[in-house]
Amino acid sequence: MVYELTEQKKIGLGLIGFGIFFAFLGVILFFDRGLLALGNIFFLAGVAILIGWYSTLQLFRKNYKGSASFLLGLFFLFVRWPIVGIILQIYGCFVLFGGFWPSVSVFLCHIPVVGWVIQYPVMLLDSLRRRSD
Secondary structure, eight states: OOOOOOHHHHHHHHHHHHHHHHHHHHHHTTSOHHHHHHHHHHHHHHHHHHHOHHHHHHHHHHOHHHHHHHHHHHHHHHTTOHHHHHHHHHHHHHHHTGGGHHHHHHHHHTSHHHHHHHHHHHHHHHHHHHHHO
């Protein structure tokens, strides 16, 4: 499985990474509204650059429930209800990007350190199960 990373896709992945980082930092710093909004802007711009503008519009038009939840969460962020906004956005992300999770998990398992961390609990549970038999 070979992924071709062009410069545009690298920029998109970088923006998504910055978006996740700023959103995480905003949650850690007691739901700072500015950091959360900045994280959302970076995340949406990164997704649009990574998969293309037309594909992004199709993704949001195809799944109304996920789109409405994500955008409603963004609205609640801007009107100073960050906890409700984050909960709605997390739900919206799971609904919108639910089809991508198997591909993401396979990709993450091939990264040297991250793959070991992800697979270790599964291997541990498997070895414990074999001992009990």
